[in-house]
Amino acid sequence: MAPTRGPRVKKGLLERLDSGEVVIGDGSFLLTLEKRGYVKAGLWTPEAVVEHPNAVRQLHMEFLRAGSDVMQTFTFSASEDNMESQYFEHAVEAVWAVEVLKESGKPVAATMCIGPEGDMHGVTPGECAVKLVKAGASVVGVNCRFGPWTSLKTMSLMKEALQAAGLKAHLMVQPLGFHMPDCGKGGFLDLPEYPFALEPRVATRWDIQKYAREAYNLGVRYIGGCCGFEPYHIRAIAEELAPERGFLPPASEKHCSWGSGLNTHTKPWIRARARREYWENLRPASGRPLCPSLSKPDV
Template sequence: MSAEKSKNILERLGNGEVIIGDGSYVNTLEKRGYVLAGCYTPEASVENPHAVEELAIEYARAGADITQTFTFYSRDVGTPKDVKLTCLEINKASCEIAKKVSNKWGTIVAGGIIQTAAFKQTRDKNDVQAELREGLEVLIQNDIDLIIVEYFRNIVEMEWAIELALSYGKPVAATMCIGPKGDASGVSPAECAVRMAKAGAPIIGINCLFDPFIALETISKMKAGLDGAGLSPYLMCQPLGYRTPDGGSYGWIYLPEFPHAMEPRQVTRYECARFAREAYNLGVRIIGGCCGIESYHIRAMAEELAPERNCLPTASRKSDLDLSTLKEKEDKGRPEFKGKGCKDYWMNLVPCTGRPLSAPMFRQADPETVNPSVLN
């Protein structure tokens, strides 16, 4: 990654660049023993800054153009009982880590704000924006390059958040955590997209909760709405790293495996490559991941789009990109490598779980994407 590249994402998108986002922080750091499941708070930025920094470096090496700050809610709530750190202390440390990685790798520093407690409690615009403003203050003080208004499930709250974020004069990306059925109030993905664009967000899309291919279905509906309205913001898609065809309206959160047994649903690197290609063909130009998307998934996305990006990630030095290593072993007659030196083998593979009694899907009472009859 060249340190000379502009850190203005809108400038780079305007020049036709495809931007690769980073992946999971809270979920990955929980697996590594630095975050408590259930709390999901980023005190690791103070307690174990090396772990957060190393993960950010992993994503940059994998091809990510963006380094997100591992920051917190707006207020001092939710940390584990033995943590006495303030939200401000955590967020300040998180910004410092992201800036350090950015200075070395030339990445765009992005800070996010998410849905508020105030919206659930009062649904008052002033209350919502006041809470969001608290979360934005430390990001603005640290001069981040991009504000991501993400993980919103109601278009009204999203519109209020976009309005506030734009007031700081920074590039803004707005992503909702919705599936094909739309937001929490039943507003369609197409209408959500149109309203986000009309609210002024230059980048819109979705993040988290649903797997890459459900995300593609959702972003396709959003694009259709935008096309119909004659609107053309840049599109962004950062899906979940687990297969969730049987998830409810809150995606993976309504699955029985959440949060401690999701590994059998993990997407493969080739599924991520296929997602990246299909997203690009759909017109998405900021492509990354959310919970469950690891650095090797980001590398697969960046490698798949290397022709469009005119570069390979640093980490590709240790990637059997053309499968020549496996092909060489196959050519020597090694039966365990038969057919595995061909990309089509991996792109078309349907992985097994290795569990004879494993069900293909959960009998969700109200699945988001699967017809209930399939589960009966």
């Protein structure tokens, strides 16, 4: 594994992306803090910021230690007028937001909560990306509701459209940390397992390493996660892209590459798993008899 390195010279987001650097985002807050008993499911408001700030601070620290470069403020669904619609799933609204934010004079990164089918009015992912860039966004992409592979498909459509339009922008992706191949247009909200029985769908760290590599190969340089992304998932991104970044995060000090630490295990059959080939080709089981492989969305 690449050596762990100290803090880097502070640079702005666009400065990093313009130079080709990989920027690693953070992960899940609402669903993660709900699991830990700090947030009430339903409206998914971030009341923990006021009621349990130490829990929020600790989660930020865990993502930072795992390799996150950017820590997003925990303000999702924090205003009364945002309770009915918690995402940018309409291109026109996202464009309005970009236009307003552009007035600040700061770089604007805009991600939409859409899959390959596009927004709720049928605007394709490519059209969404073009509209956002023309409105002034320097970074565009997708976040939430869909899993890594579906989100990368959406990113590919965005990239193709931007190239066809002769527009340049950096790409950003922050998908769910769950396998969601059976989602409808509304994503994981339509699945019967949402939100309290999603654990069988959780991506392994090895799934996320593959996702990080495919995102990088696609040309995405801002790579993170949304609901379901735990700190160890972020660490997996940082470890997969350590050759490109030139260093590992502090959280990797106790974690050996591709399970190589299992060489010290007392059981010989577990020592035999201390290799990349084993984990890359593993097909994890759910452990549930007659488990359905896919669900039928409720909507």
